[in-house]
Amino acid sequence: MHITRRVLGAGAGVTAAVLVLVTGWQAGAAEEQVPGQGLYQVRGADTAVERTDVSRTGVDVLGVREGAMEVVAGPAQAAALRAQGFTVSLLGDWAAMLDARGGGVARAADFPAGDEGYHTYEEMVAALRSAASAHPAITAVSSIGSTYEGRDLPVIKISDNAAADEDEPEVLFTCNMHAREHLTTEMCLHIVDRFTSGYGTDDGVTANVDAKEIWVVPSQNPDGAEFDISGGEYQGWRKNRQPGDDGTVGTDLNRNFSYKWGCCGGSSGSPSAETYRGPSAASAPEVRAVQSFVDSRVVGGVQQIKGHIDFHTYSELVLWPFGFTHDTVTEGMTQEEYDRFTSVGEEMAASNGYTPDQSSGLYITDGDITDWMWGQHKVLSYCFEMYPSGGGVEGFYPPDEDIAPQTTRNDGAVDILLSNAT
Structure with missing residues (x-):
């Protein structure tokens, strides 16, 4: 049906x-x-x-x-x-x-002048190391793999006994799939800071860290993100930096995941297109790294990750699978499952003022991470399109004064996902 x-x-x-x-x-x-x-x-x-x-x-x-x-x-x-x-x-x-x-000349290898509050790749790595150093009992920093240009893809685990693989529900937060969406890296770093610095003093934070294993990948596309701020100027770059056979650079990572890759006209086969899906499923090393990490969380035949949010900008949306079809009940999605996605998605949207919908309510996409997370592993997976609701080029580059209010805005939604990750 x-x-x-x-x-x-x-x-x-x-x-x-x-x-x-x-x-x-x-x-x-x-x-x-x-x-x-x-x-x-x-x-x-x-x-x-x-x-x-x-x-x-x-x-x-x-x-x-x-x-x-x-x-x-x-x-x-x-x-x-x-x-x-x-x-x-x-x-x-x-x-x-x-x-x-x-808007002006910035320090070498930094954001344009006035936006230095955003984290470069090196600053992001340093922030993770600092959190781990300050909270060694509840954190563990490792890597899920490497990018095309050889940058490490760090992941931080936050749990009351981070050194052990406990039998607790796991939740994954991923950010910066698209290079120019720098606010999302700040979102993931805010999650890290909140669940480390608040442990032992904030009852809600403490309860979640004690009961869950929280994984955070602040940047899935650091090659593209660094290129996007090269020369102290914004480049408007979206894809990774992997060249194709014709010399055209970049694959849209969020069209390269293996589930329903290239199935339904929701991506492009042209290397010059912004939604280029790559020559084959998971051809991008960054996508292979994410998929391999999630695959590795299958323990004893059971996927340990129960909930996931992939943060993007912009549009202020809470989206759920599927993106490849307008159908709600279809292969891989029962009515009960769809109703659960809708219920949790609407609750999260009510907490942050975003608009909730199935991903295909905008337009068809295929090979994206949320479809893969659910289609392959039955993980309750959402895409958040963050602030602002619109704005052309400005939408991708809000001033750094917006970081704090727009990341804390999602605290309630993050907690809702954690409570439903069972």
Whole structure:
């Protein structure tokens, strides 16, 4: 039996696609003025099916609201969308917007001036080591593998007896799948800080650490994240840094997971596309590392990880499987299971003010981590699209003053997931 869900349409508040105009650019600017990629508004995509048609052209979808999509595309892609009947308006030069957001010269190998509150890769590693040093009894830092460029992918375990593999439910938090989504690394580091510094003083934190084994991977794509801030300027980079046979760089890690990889038109086979799924399932070393780690938590034939959140930006959404189909009840998902996803997802969304929905309510995706976590291992897995609700290039690079309020905003949701990870 296949039960199809009602997809979100106009007025559902999927996200807020704020149209950011850089000085010197206005809607309707002559397209030939853009030497490369532009920021476009696409109208007429009122349903998930139509939004899927837009995403399948390989454009970089930034946000969706009430039928208006905000995408980064080249002139040829814009023309292809117009040929499909969509209304496409140029908002500005994407590269110029990134330059404007960079805002000055930063220290070497750091974020642009004014945003140094974000953690670089080395600062992230140092933060994990510092937490482990300060709280040795409840932490253990290790690695799940290496990136294409050879960077370590650290993971920290937080539990009352971290040195032992106890028979306790496990919960996994992963961040920074997409390079430019730096706020998510801060989200994972906040989780680490909260469950280490609060142990023994905060009753809720202490109870969770005593009863669970908490795993945190703050960056799944450090190669891409470091490239995104190279030269002290934002690059707007999404993918990893693995070159293909044609020399084109980058695989979209969140289209490269093995479950339903490339099955359903929810990713691109073109290496130049932002949603390029790679030449084969789990071809990216970062994806292989995550999958191998989760596979390793099968002990005695039972998956120990019971709950998972993969943090992204932006749009303020709580999403659950499946992304590859609009069906709710289908192969791998019973009505009872879907109802549980909905109940927990809506509870978490009520705590942080996000919008809850099945992943495919936006558009079809395949080969993503939440589908794999559930489809392969039956882990209660969610994708959080964090702050802001919209904003063009600004949406990926909120000022560092937003880190504290937007990470603590998810404390309640994290606790809800932990309480349901049984």
